[in-house]
Amino acid sequence: MASTHDHGPTNEECADFLERIMRLIDNELEEGDCAVVRAHIDTCNPCLERYDLQRTVKALVARSCSEKAPVELRDRVRVRIQEIQVRITET
Numbered sequence: 001m002a003s004t005h006d007h008g009p010t011n012e013e014c015a016d017f018l019e020r021i022m023r024l025i026d027n028e029l030e031e032g033d034c035a036v037v038r039a040h041i042d043t044c045n046p047c048l049e050r051y052d053l054q055r056t057v058k059a060l061v062a063r064s065c066s067e068k069a070p071v072e073l074r075d076r077v078r079v080r081i082q083e084i085q086v087r088i089t090e091t
C-alpha cells in the first residue's frame with residue numbers, strides 16, 4: 001500500500017542514469033542503451049533537465065575552443081552542475 005513504485009524512478013536509478021546520459025551526449029552509448037536512456041529521459045523531468053544542461057555545457061565547451069566563452073557564464077553552469085550532482089548523491 002505504501003509503495004511509491006508508480007511514482008517514477010528512484011534517485012538511485014537517476015544517479016545511475018546520469019552517467020549514461022553523459023555518455024549518450026558523448027555518443028559513447030550502445031544503441032540498445034540509448035533507447036533505454038532516452039525512454040527514461042522522456043518520463044523523468046529531472047533527468048531531462050540534466051540532459052539539457054549537459055548538452056548546453058558541451059556546446060559551450062566546444063564553442064570555447066574556437067572563440068572565448070564568457071568565463072562568468074561557464075562558472076555559472078559549472079556551479080549548477082555541482083548543485084545537481086550533490087542533490088542526486090545526497091538524497
Ligand SMILES: [Zn+2]
Nearest residue numbers: 009014044047
Ligand atoms: Zn531520472
